[in-house]
Amino acid sequence: MFSQRGQIVTAHSADQLDSFSHRANVMRLNGIDADILDRDAVRRLVPYLDFSDTARFPIHGAILQGRAGTARHDAVAWGYARAADGHGVDIIQNCEVTGFVRDGDRIVGVDTNKGRIGAGKIGLAVAGHTSVLGQKAGLELPIESHVLQAFVTEPLKPLVDHVVAYGADHFYVSQSDKGGLVFGGNLDGYNSYAQRGNLGVVREVAEAAIALMPCISRVRLLRHWGGVMDMTPDASPIICPTPIDGLYLNGGWCYGGFKATPASGWCFAHTLATGKPHPLIAAYGLDRFRTGRTLDEAGVGPSAWLQ
Numbered sequence: 001m002f003s004q005r006g007q008i009v010t011a012h013s014a015d016q017l018d019s020f021s022h023r024a025n026v027m028r029l030n031g032i033d034a035d036i037l038d039r040d041a042v043r044r045l046v047p048y049l050d051f052s053d054t055a056r057f058p059i060h061g062a063i064l065q066g067r068a069g070t071a072r073h074d075a076v077a078w079g080y081a082r083a084a085d086g087h088g089v090d091i092i093q094n095c096e097v098t099g100f101v102r103d104g105d106r107i108v109g110v111d112t113n114k115g116r117i118g119a120g121k122i123g124l125a126v127a128g129h130t131s132v133l134g135q136k137a138g139l140e141l142p143i144e145s146h147v148l149q150a151f152v153t154e155p156l157k158p159l160v161d162h163v164v165a166y167g168a169d170h171f172y173v174s175q176s177d178k179g180g181l182v183f184g185g186n187l188d189g190y191n192s193y194a195q196r197g198n199l200g201v202v203r204e205v206a207e208a209a210i211a212l213m214p215c216i217s218r219v220r221l222l223r224h225w226g227g228v229m230d231m232t233p234d235a236s237p238i239i240c241p242t243p244i245d246g247l248y249l250n251g252g253w254c255y256g257g258f259k260a261t262p263a264s265g266w267c268f269a270h271t272l273a274t275g276k277p278h279p280l281i282a283a284y285g286l287d288r289f290r291t292g293r294t295l296d297e298a299g300v301g302p303s304a305w306l307q
């Protein structure tokens with residue numbers, strides 16, 4: 001299914017490799033294969049990383065998930081859109097929700113730049129604009145919006161056939177079918193709704209890239225772009241009915257909402273249809289921020305690299 005031969009996260013100390021062993025065990029206990037590699041095994045798979053004596057952070061080993069890879073996000077989005085259209089769903093493009101229509105305490109529709117649309121139930125799934133739309137509905141959400149950037153280089157001959165993530169800093173890389181290296185790093189460190197990043201992060205990501213893969217130091221960057229991430233305090237999504245009658249929320253996916261799309265869509269559809277959380281997402285309600293029963297699942301996202 002994927003173009004890559006798995007995902008590798010490098011470990012740069014014995015302690016880090018130890019924590020990766022813990023993670024590999026947790027994955028295996030949940031039926032997901034994972035392997036711990038020593039330094040020589042990593043070198044055999046990804047010899048283009050810096051294994052020299054002068055490496056900034058020497059590679060001790062890695063964790064490998066051999067079935068992981070990347071999927072073309074736009075093809076996935078269009079695939080879902082066409083399938084939904086085929087099932088009779090109306091998709092109205094370039095239609096901005098500007099407000100919510102109320103009947104007493106209940107939300108019964110939305111105002112848009114194309115007119116009013118009435119609805120028995122409304123699902124809010126607007127990622128980087130969750131807090132903006134939430135506020136219009138009268139919901140104050142525990143969400144911060146930050147920009148995350150991604151980068152693409154000029155096309156190269158095949159070099160990287162895994163997804164490689166750097167355990168010593170924020171950097172991940174894969175190679176697209178067209179040959180460009182696709183990579184990224186950490187969030188821009190301030191709240192923003194701007195869909196562009198700042199140069200500080202470009203520099204940090206480039207530093208990490210070259211520390212791990214010195215061979216790409218002269219490769220030209222073609223473009224970079226930024227998208228808004230709706231970050232929650234516990235790095236887990238919010239997917240639930242809201243305290244406002246008729247309004248359901250699917251947001252707060254931080255860095256990881258793409259890979260979750262099939263499962264989150266399934267659970268959200270169930271929740272909308274029945275008015276009750278699907279059992280799989282019962283713990284992902286808003287209430288957890290009131291009770292303090294937050295979910296520690298940061299390990300499923302990029303922040304896991306540094307743990």
Ligand SMILES: Cc1cc2nc3c(=O)[nH]c(=O)nc-3n(C[C@H](O)[C@H](O)[C@H](O)COP(=O)(O)OP(=O)(O)OC[C@H]3O[C@@H](n4cnc5c(N)ncnc54)[C@H](O)[C@@H]3O)c2cc1C
Nearest residue numbers: 095096097126127129148149150227253255256257258259
């Ligand atoms: C650079 C970058 C790299 C990423 N890498 C990964 C990754 O490797 N793996 C992963 O799993 N996730 C990744 N993500 C996160 C992932 O893209 C998101 O979590 C995911 O797209 C969220 O899906 P969504 O359908 O909830 O929202 P979106 O895909 O953002 O869709 C929300 C839609 O709502 C629309 N909208 C907003 N406001 C309004 C309004 N007022 N009225 C009408 N429509 C509105 C938007 O135009 C948009 O079309 C990355 C994100 C970025 C920016």
